[in-house]
Every structure is written in structure tokens, then in C-alpha cells.
Amino acid sequence: MALEDETPRLGCGRRIDDLWEVIDQPLNPHEKSCPDCQQARVALYNLASVTEAMRQHDPGQAALQPSGRVKETIMMVARAEVRRGRRIQLARTEAGTIHISAHALAALARFAADTLTGVRARRCSIDPFTPAARTGDAVVESSDIRITLKVAVSSALSIPPTMEALRERVIAVVSAQVALNSRQIDVIVEDLYDV
Amino acid sequence: MSEQPTTGRPVDHETLAEMLEQSLSEIPGVIRLEPTLKSTMTRIRSVSRRGMSKWTSPEAETASTGRDGIHIRIDNRVANLTIELATNISHSSVETAKVAQQVAVETIKRAGLFPGSVDVSILSIESRTQ
Amino acid sequence: MAGADDGSVQPLVGLDEITVISRAQDGDLDAFEQLVDVYQGRIFRLAYRMLNNRPDAEDIVQETMIAAWRQLPVLVTPAAFSGWIYRVCTNECLDLLRRRRSHQETSWGEGEQEPQSARMRSPAPAVAAADPAATAEMSAQMDGLADVLATITPEQRACWLLREMHGHSYQRIAEMLQISEASVRGRIARARGQLAEGMNSWR
Numbered sequence: 361m362a363l364e365d366e367t368p369r370l371g372c373g374r375r376i377d378d379l380w381e382v383i384d385q386p387l388n389p390h391e392k393s394c395p396d397c398q399q400a401r402v403a404l405y406n407l408a409s410v411t412e413a414m415r416q417h418d419p420g421q422a423a424l425q426p427s428g429r430v431k432e433t434i435m436m437v438a439r440a441e442v443r444r445g446r447r448i449q450l451a452r453t454e455a456g457t458i459h460i461s462a463h464a465l466a467a468l469a470r471f472a473a474d475t476l477t478g479v480r481a482r483r484c485s486i487d488p489f490t491p492a493a494r495t496g497d498a499v500v501e502s503s504d505i506r507i508t509l510k511v512a513v514s515s516a517l518s519i520p521p522t523m524e525a526l527r528e529r530v531i532a533v534v535s536a537q538v539a540l541n542s543r544q545i546d547v548i549v550e551d552l553y554d555v
Numbered sequence: 556m557s558e559q560p561t562t563g564r565p566v567d568h569e570t571l572a573e574m575l576e577q578s579l580s581e582i583p584g585v586i587r588l589e590p591t592l593k594s595t596m597t598r599i600r601s602v603s604r605r606g607m608s609k610w611t612s613p614e615a616e617t618a619s620t621g622r623d624g625i626h627i628r629i630d631n632r633v634a635n636l637t638i639e640l641a642t643n644i645s646h647s648s649v650e651t652a653k654v655a656q657q658v659a660v661e662t663i664k665r666a667g668l669f670p671g672s673v674d675v676s677i678l679s680i681e682s683r684t685q
Numbered sequence: 686m687a688g689a690d691d692g693s694v695q696p697l698v699g700l701d702e703i704t705v706i707s708r709a710q711d712g713d714l715d716a717f718e719q720l721v722d723v724y725q726g727r728i729f730r731l732a733y734r735m736l737n738n739r740p741d742a743e744d745i746v747q748e749t750m751i752a753a754w755r756q757l758p759v760l761v762t763p764a765a766f767s768g769w770i771y772r773v774c775t776n777e778c779l780d781l782l783r784r785r786r787s788h789q790e791t792s793w794g795e796g797e798q799e800p801q802s803a804r805m806r807s808p809a810p811a812v813a814a815a816d817p818a819a820t821a822e823m824s825a826q827m828d829g830l831a832d833v834l835a836t837i838t839p840e841q842r843a844c845w846l847l848r849e850m851h852g853h854s855y856q857r858i859a860e861m862l863q864i865s866e867a868s869v870r871g872r873i874a875r876a877r878g879q880l881a882e883g884m885n886s887w888r
Contacts, residue, residue: 368875376874403881410826410884411849417827418730418850426729426743431721434750435714439590443712443758444678450649455656456636456672458649463712464679470708471644471682480700482707512704537648537680553701 371396376404383408445486447499450538459499460538462486469509469545472533478514479526482550489544502538512551523547566666571634572622578662579625579638582654584646588624589639589678628671634663635671641679648677706763709754717757720766721750727851728774734846735778737835745781749774771851772861775843782839826884833883837876844869845876 367375372394379397382388383405391397418424445462452458470481485508488500509530513522531542566574579585624639636659642648652675663670702723708716725746732742752773753766760766834842847853847861848869855873859866 367871368878376878377870380874380877400878400881403885404877406826407830407877407881407884410823410830413823414827414830415850418734419726424730424733425726426746430729430743430747431718431725433747434721434725434754435718437751438714438717438754441754442678442714445712447676450677451653453653453656455660455670456674458652458656458675458677460648460677460680464677466711467713468644468680470711470713471680480704482704483711510707512701537644551703553704 370400376400380404380408446488448486448502448505448538449499450502460502462505465505465507465534465538468534468537469507469530472530473509473511473526473547475533476522476526476529478517478522480512480553482510482512484509502540505540506544506546507534507540508546508548510548510550512553513549514555515552516555519549523549566668568627568629571629571663571666571668572625572627574662574666575625575627575636575638575659576622578658579640579655582651582658584643584648584651585655586641586643586679586681588622589641590623629668630671632668633671634666634668636663636673638673638675639678640675641681642677644680644682648680652677702766703763706757706760706766710757710760710763712758717754720753724753724767724770725750728770731771731774731846731851732778734831734834734850735775735839735842736781737831741781745774745777748777768857768861771847771853772863775847775861779839779843829884830880833880836883837879841872841876841879844872845880848873 367377369375370379372390374390374394374397379400383401387398387401391401442463444464445466447459447461448465450458450460465486466484469484473479473481487506487508488504489506490500490504507530511526513519526547527542527545530545530547531540534540534545576588579588626637626639628635638655638659640652640655642651655675656673659673660670663673700719705716705719709720728749729742729746732745733739736742736745749770753770756769757766760769834845837845843862844858847858848855853861855866855869858869862869
């Protein structure tokens with residue numbers, strides 16, 4: 361639609377955009393003598409003030425919020441559709457197998473990182489060491505996984521000691537649940553944030 | 556306690572699921588049986604346009620066959636289970652899963668069935684109690 | 686002009702939005718819930734002003750947020766999330782309006798909007814202003830603006846709302862709607878002209 365690109369103009373030929381830009385300023389010589397501009401100015405000025413009132417008004421209105429049911433449904437679907445990722449075998453007992461999902465393990469690693477002041481866990485990936493396991497069976501042994509955790513760190517902290525403490529913390533928390541060794545955990549600082 | 560299942564008529568799927576739900580939820584360290592796509596999708600058949608009320612209606616609830624976190628297959632009175640759990644971080648998840656296996660085996664016997672395999676998947680480890 | 690959208694700032698419990706989005710990308714439900722808390726009101730207001738119908742606007746919020754959940758893992762830059770979600774919401778609204786229009790062409794009698802009485806009128810602001818008469822007057826004017834807004838084209842309305850109610854730049858809106866910046870500028874100028882005129886005769 362070519363028309364769409366054309367800027368609308370007033371009867372006197374002036375662009376509405378240009379008038380809008382100077383709506384708060386005193387009349388210029390052209391406006392003083394142009395009835396089109398004067399009329400448009402009054403109308404646009406009124407629109408600007410009602411627009412501003414609406415912008416202030418709407419966000420605070422309970423009536424302009426979706427009902428609680430909407431979020432309930434969204435979270436219900438999200439929970440049902442959580443991508444669990446591959447499963448990691450933790451044990452086999454007389455009764456059967458015990459697995460943990462990569463998703464749960466990643467969340468655990470993020471939780472561990474968050475317990476350190478000045479560290480914010482971001483993405484965490486869990487991959488098998490063995491290349492063959494990456495494409496094959498969705499189940500891997502816990503000795504064959506590598507955890508890569510990305511974090512943002514407060515710019516007020518010195519990075520090397522923070523990284524050391526972070527690795528220790530993640531290893532401590534994760535190994536309490538899943539037997540892992542320190543070689544299996546990589547921590548990457550991808551961003552600094554200001555305090 | 557007899558090692559043999561009690562004689563008499565064994566329970567059906569639904570009753571066993573209900574018994575398991577009850578006994579597994581009581582294990583310290585189990586936060587909840589974790590809903591998955593299978594068990595939840597029946598309830599949310601339609602989430603789009605005008606579908607919001609559907610999944611909360613009582614009919615939809617009873618029509619759903621899957622129970623959160625419990626999958627049962629019974630062949631010749633042998634019950635095979637998959638259990639999906641959210642566990643509490645203050646307990647070792649492997650230990651919690653082992654307890655869940657034992658509790659499930661006992662529950663199957665109480666139901667008049669023979670325990671087959673009881674596989675446990677930990678889908679979430681959480682710090683909060685629910 | 687307010688910054689990127691609205692005053693109902695719900696802090697992401699002290700976390701920067703990139704961190705929250707990154708976690709939601711990994712399937713972290715708590716992080717995703719925080720995003721829902723922050724965005725559902727914004728996109729509901731956009732959808733409501735686009736459609737003038739509450740149930741439809743709620744459906745749009747639901748569909749937009751579920752689409753977000755599904756798309757998050759493949760979103761390359763977390764910073765693109767906000768623009769992405771406004772784009773999905775706007776497009777859903779425009780699609781729905783197109784369906785309404787084609788529906789109207791084939792069947793008579795069903796109005797595009799809810800009856801006047803069922804629609805929301807702007808309640809008076811909670812904090813009484815010094816001049817109750819002026820407050821009532823402004824409240825009536827906002828209702829007038831909402832009515833006139835329903836008379837301009839959906840494409841103009843979308844651009845105007847994204848600019849004036851949600852504080853997005855012309856460039857950002859152009860990216861969201863995948864049209865040129867000149868088109869955005871044209872649509873908004875046209876919308877302003879028609880709204881101003883409509884408000885004038887409304888008074």
C-alpha cells in the first residue's frame with residue numbers, strides 16, 4: 361500500500377508530524393495566520409493530553425489486567441511441556457532404575473550458583489562427554505556428563521576467586537545429589553552486571 | 556507380613572494409582588508427583604480460544620486417565636511402574652528415589668498384585684516445601 | 686515519555702531481565718513465571734485496546750505467552766525477547782481482527798464489539814484529584830478516545846498503541862511489524878490526525 365507511506369498533511373500543506381513536534385511551543389508566524397494549523401493544533405493538543413492521561417491511567421487499572429485464570433492456564437501448559445532433556449542414570453536397584461532429568465540437574469547447578477552473593481546463574485547445559493552418546497540413547501551414565509554453567513557476575517567482585525568459590529559451591533551442591541567429579545563441571549562468566 | 560500378595564480380587568489401575576499417589580506423597584523428601592505432558596494434556600485438551608474453562612471443569616478432570624507422575628502397566632497381575640518425582644533438596648534424591656521404590660513395591664503387594672519393575676525419574680529438585 | 690513501557694514495574698526479584706530470560710530459556714518455570722508477571726499486563730492492555738473485548742484479549746495473552754514458552758529455547762538473543770513478544774501479540778490481534786472482518790462479510794448481524802454497556806468504562810482514578818469535575822471530564826475524554834480508537838484501521842491502531850501507550854520507538858515498531866519505519870511514521874501520523882478529529886467531534 362503506497363498510500364500508507366504518505367505522511368498526512370493539513371489543508372495548508374503542512375505535515376501533521378511537524379505540527380505534533382512543536383505542539384508545546386508558542387505559535388510561529390505561519391500558525392498565527394493559518395486557520396488549518398490553529399484548528400489542528402487545538403485538536404492535537406487535546407489528543408496529546410488525553411493520550412498522556414490514558415498512558416498514566418491504564419497500567420494501574422485492575423480492570424486492565426487479565427484474570428488470574430489466564431496465568432494459571434499458561435503455567436499449567438508450561439509445566440506440562442517442560443523439556444526434560446536427556447535422562448541420567450543414577451542407580452539401579454532390585455526394584456528398578458533411578459534417573460534424573462538433565463533439566464533437574466541444570467536447575468540444581470543454577471540454584472547452587474545463586475547461593476553465592478554476586479553471582480547470577482544463566483543458562484546451564486548438560487551434555488555427554490562421549491560423542492556417541494550425544495546422538496544415541498537419551499539415557500547417559502552420570503560419569504559421562506559435562507555440566508556447562510554460564511553466569512553473570514557483579515562487577516564489584518574480583519573474578520578469579522569468585523570463579524573458584526563458584527566451582528566449589530556447584531560441585532558441593534550437585535555432588536550431594538549426583539556423584540560427579542570436578543572435571544565434569546565448567547563455569548563460564550558471560551556477563552558482568554552493575555550493582 | 557506375608558511376602559505373598561493378599562489373596563482375593565486384585566485392584567484395578569485406577570485404585571492402584573490412587574493408593575500409590577497417597578503413599579508416595581507421604582515420603583519425606585518427596586515434594587510432589589510431577590505432572591508431565593501425558594497426564595496433563597488430557598486436562599488441557601483445548602487451551603486456545605474459549606478453551607480456558609474446559610480444563611478446569613469437573614468433567615475434564617474425571618475423564619483424565621493419567622495421574623500426575625504415575626504410569627502403570629499391569630500384565631498378568633504383575634505391576635510395572637514409572638514414577639516421576641519432584642524431590643526436596645534437603646534429602647539425597649537417590650535415597651528419596653530408593654524409598655519411593657520400596658514404598659511402591661509394598662503398595663503393589665497391598666493391592667493384591669506382584670511388583671515388576673519400579674523405575675523412578677527425578678524431574679525436579681527443589682528447595683521449597685509445598 | 687515513560688521508558689520502555691508502563692509504570693507497573695514489577696522488579697524481577699532483583700534480577701536483571703537477561704538473567705531471567707536466560708533461565709526461562711533453559712526451561713526454568715520460576716523464571717518463566719516472572720516473565721509472565723511482567724508481560725501479561727502489558728500485552729493484555731495492548732490486546733484489549735486493539736480488540737475492545739476482554740475474553741479475546743485474555744485469549745491473546747494466553748496464546749502469546751504459551752508461544753513464548755515454546756520459542757524461548759531457540760531465541761538467540763535474550764535481549765530480543767521483549768520485542769518478540771510484542772510482535773507476536775500484535776500479529777495475533779491483527780489476525781483475529783482479519784478473521785472477524787471476513788466473518789462479518791459472510792454473516793450478518795454479529796457486531797464486531799461487545800455491546801456498549803458490557804464494555805469497560807474508565808473508572809475514576811483511585812486517588813481523587815483536586816478537582817472532581819476535571820477528573821470526571823478527563824475520565825469521559827479517555828472513554829471518548831477509546832471509542833474513537835476503535836474506528837481507525839487495526840494497523841494504525843497497533844502502531845499508535847505501541848508508540849503512545851507502550852513507549853516503543855518508530856524503529857522498534859518497524860522491526861516488530863516488519864514494515865518500514867516510514868510506514869510506521871505514516872500510520873501513526875494518520876492515526877493522530879484521525880483521533881484528534883474524532884475527539885473533536887466527540888466533544
